[in-house]
Amino acid sequence: MGIIEERVVFKSHNVDVVGVLRKPDNKDGEKLPAIVSVHPVSGSKEQTAGLYAEKLAQEGFVTLAYDSSHQGESLADPEYVENPFYRVEDVRSAVDYLTTLDIVDNDRIGAIGICAGGGYATSATMSDRRIKALGTVVGVNFGRFSRESDVTPDAAIRDLEKIAELRTNEANGAKPFVTQYIPNSPEELKESGIEELDVKEAVDYYRTDRGISENSPNKWRYSGSAGLYTFDAFFPAEDLLTQPLQIVAGDVPGAFGSYRDAFDLFNRARSSEKDLHIVKGATHYDLYDQPEPVDEALSKLVPFYNKHL
Template identity: 30%
Template sequence: MTKTWDKVFPKSDRVDHAKVTFANRYGITLVGDLYLPKDRGGVRLPALVVVGPFGAVKEQSSGLYAQTMAERGFATLAFDASFTGESGGSPRNLASPDINTEDVSAAVDYLGLHEAVDRERIGVIGICGFGGMALNAVAVDKRVKAVVASTMYDMSRVMSKGYNDSVTSAQRTQTLEQLSWQRWDDARNGKPAYNPPHNELKGGEAQFLLDYHDYYKTPRGFHPRAVNSTGSWTRTTALSFMNMPLLTYIKEIAPRPVLLIHGEKAHSRYFSETAYAAAAEPKELMIIPGAVHTDLYDRMDKIPFDRITDFFRENLIAA
């Protein structure tokens, strides 16, 4: 683990920060950043697990959310998902709908055993692709009292159906055939093959791809350990997402509340709108005027931290 502050955002003088480790149910060691408000006194605090975006690390957006919410009185834990960043797991740069959902609950395990935390008041914030994972985790993990998904991606939906569900049955079959044969190549080579590097520009890209580049490949958000900044996922990462829809049981989050936040101009807005329609009450969909997908990664004038704070203060109520 790094010893120095290497986040893409400034360190706050209003919180205490510490590197921590904890294990998930599969025995993978996860590395996180724990943020505690300095003026906490001896009171046990409401706590938040924060994770995402998909392909990012805790030094980026999730850390910014976590530190900001710690300034507002919460104990917060931002962490690297299995196989990424400083967390364990091999091979590297692999994602799994099951293991990454488990990562969220493992973070709840950690917070619930921490002396500064009131385990009856734990919430979750998932950003981008981990917004979908967070919703999936909270549906099954009844210890969590409330969940926020910000600029949410449903990774199983986009991997299996493409953007705006545009992939045909024939195209899906072709992709599965390619991925299936790739398994033999990986087995023969004794290691996985990787996709081309993410967020490289060749010209003519859609605006949302330019937005990703602007965050992950420039000083605004670049971090050397982030998959989206310097690497790529294994070619077969999509396999486990293809027939494992993450949001099948979103209704089972109820009666615990859900807050979905998305940008008005985000290419991904339909993911939150669909999730909102499928979720049961109590639920809220908050659309941020003029915002694109990546604005909710780090734009402090766009991320509605006041509403997020009120939402958790209202709903993280001890039993």
């Protein structure tokens, strides 16, 4: 199926958000189902969110992948923040945009999110009834991860104290403190001595030719992170997540916790139609771009969206 790609801009809390809209070559002119594709923390529309968006467009869906507000091509002050409330509002704003398009059937809009994008898409789906079906691929509850990634006692409180100090400094004229999510290169990873699987594979994906993108610069304004520590991407799924749900994860666990979060979301979701599919032998990052795991994920996602959108 032929696909038409178009660079688009839409507003999210007064920020210009830049996305890639993919439309099947729709010669008959009928309205089509549409899917918002939400990228991971530190990611961009050119990476795994764009890959899934392209694959789904080839199956007949209008898709929209975008750089989250304050990041990538959607950079705005405050730059490089990872604010969960911005990220969730971006999903709702992407749905707003899709409803303005003549090609889209407004009653058949879904969402897909990868890694932390899966958590943000989940939160948005609970609060936006226009989203009729939700898919997650190695979805991560990034609030849970922020609170628990450092297991030393009171680590989250120390983080928040540091963030408070940074905010005070910046409010009084200091240059914003911009750090990085992961080592900036395989060489820097080797020097760090980090051996954890997800971190090693993150470097291989984000900081080599495999997945590197100029819109994913590995920059993080740490003072903008306070909201992560009180955020639960899956709250209150027990009450509000009633839409059909397809969860995909790999069975090789890593520090980011997507295997664990897949079961947590499945168990918590109120959805009467929900499915959890585990890709055997797949790591977190295998499901970003490796052909066989991605094809297996799509073998569940495409029929799911065809049924529910």
